[in-house]
Amino acid sequence: MREQAADQESRTRSLQPVLLLGLLLPAAAAICYPFRHRIYAAATASPLLTAAPVVPPPRTHTVHLTYRPALDPFATSAMGLSGPGAVATARLLALAALSEHGDTSLLVIPRSDATILFGLDEDELLDDAPAGLFIPGNLDAALAYLETELAIRKSTGVTQGRRLLLVADCENESSRIRDLLARHPGGVSAILLGGWKGDRAVVDDDGLVDAPPNLAACLPDRLPTMSRTEARDRLHAALAGHQQPKRRPSGRRSGPKRA
Structure with a gap:
C-alpha cells in the first residue's frame, strides 16, 4: 500500500509542471499578441520599408510612320x-x-x-x-x-x-x-x-x-x-x-x- 501511495504521489508531482505550463501558455499568448501587433504596425509604417510609389513612364511623342511603297525604284543607283x-x-x-x-x-x-x-x-x-x-x-x-x-x-x-x-x-x-x-x-x-x-x-x-x-x-x-x-x-x-x-x-x- 505504501508503495502504491508513493507511486501515485510521484505521478502527481510529475504532472504539475505540465499543468502549470498549460495554464501559462494562453496567458502569455494573450499578453504578447497586442505587443506583436504594435511591432508589425510600426515596421510597416517605416519609410525604409514602404514600397516606392509607381511612377508612370514619361510620355513620348507618337511617331507616325509614313507609307513606303513595296518597290522603291530609287533605292539604288x-x-x-x-x-x-x-x-x-x-x-x-x-x-x-x-x-x-x-x-x-x-x-x-x-x-x-x-x-x-x-x-x-x-x-x-x-x-x-x-x-x-x-x-x-x-x-x-x-x-x-x-x-x-x-x-x-x-x-x-x-x-x-x-x-x-x-x-x-x-x-x-x-x-x-x-x-x-x-x-x-x-x-x-x-x-x-x-x-x-x-x-x-x-x-x-x-x-x-x-x-x-x-x-x-x-x-x-x-x-x-x-x-x-x-x-x-x-x-x-x-x-x-x-x-x-x-x-x-x-x-x-x-x-x-x-x-
Missing part, C-alpha cells in the same frame, strides 16, 4: 534585270516611280522600251506627256537629255530638282551609262534591261528573285507578274492625276545616234 520576269519587274518599278513619286520624279524611258513595257503606240504620249514622264525617241536621246540636265544642275547648284529615273534596255551603252552615274552620284537612278555589265537581279517566270546582296535588299523575294495590257491601264491611271508637263525636248529623235 543602277539595277540590272535579267531572266524571264525582267520585263515585268521593270514595269513594276516604272509604275512605282509614276504612281508613288510622280510629283517629285521624272521617268525617262525610250520609245522602244515604252512599247515593250506598256504597248504604247509610236506617237502616243509624244508631245503631251505629264511632267513625271518623258519618252524620247531612243536611248541615245534619253542619255543626251540626262547628261544635259545633270550638267546644268551641277553648274547651277540645283539640288531640289525632280529625281531622275532611266528605265531602258542598255543596248551597247553600258559604259556611257556607267560614266553618267559616276559623274553624278545620286543624281540619277537606272533600271536596266539587256546586257548590263553591273550587278543584276535574275527574276524567273514566277517572280522569284535571285540577286546579289546589294540588290536583294531593294527587292522582295518574290515579285508579282504584270501583263503589258494591265501595265498600260495602270500607266494611264497613274498619269491622269499628274501635273501638266514643263517644256522639254521633243521626244522625236533629232540627230544621229552616238557611236
Whole structure:
C-alpha cells in the first residue's frame, strides 16, 4: 500500500509542471499578441520599408510612320534585270516611280522600251506627256537629255530638282551609262534591261528573285507578274492625276545616234 501511495504521489508531482505550463501558455499568448501587433504596425509604417510609389513612364511623342511603297525604284543607283520576269519587274518599278513619286520624279524611258513595257503606240504620249514622264525617241536621246540636265544642275547648284529615273534596255551603252552615274552620284537612278555589265537581279517566270546582296535588299523575294495590257491601264491611271508637263525636248529623235 505504501508503495502504491508513493507511486501515485510521484505521478502527481510529475504532472504539475505540465499543468502549470498549460495554464501559462494562453496567458502569455494573450499578453504578447497586442505587443506583436504594435511591432508589425510600426515596421510597416517605416519609410525604409514602404514600397516606392509607381511612377508612370514619361510620355513620348507618337511617331507616325509614313507609307513606303513595296518597290522603291530609287533605292539604288543602277539595277540590272535579267531572266524571264525582267520585263515585268521593270514595269513594276516604272509604275512605282509614276504612281508613288510622280510629283517629285521624272521617268525617262525610250520609245522602244515604252512599247515593250506598256504597248504604247509610236506617237502616243509624244508631245503631251505629264511632267513625271518623258519618252524620247531612243536611248541615245534619253542619255543626251540626262547628261544635259545633270550638267546644268551641277553648274547651277540645283539640288531640289525632280529625281531622275532611266528605265531602258542598255543596248551597247553600258559604259556611257556607267560614266553618267559616276559623274553624278545620286543624281540619277537606272533600271536596266539587256546586257548590263553591273550587278543584276535574275527574276524567273514566277517572280522569284535571285540577286546579289546589294540588290536583294531593294527587292522582295518574290515579285508579282504584270501583263503589258494591265501595265498600260495602270500607266494611264497613274498619269491622269499628274501635273501638266514643263517644256522639254521633243521626244522625236533629232540627230544621229552616238557611236
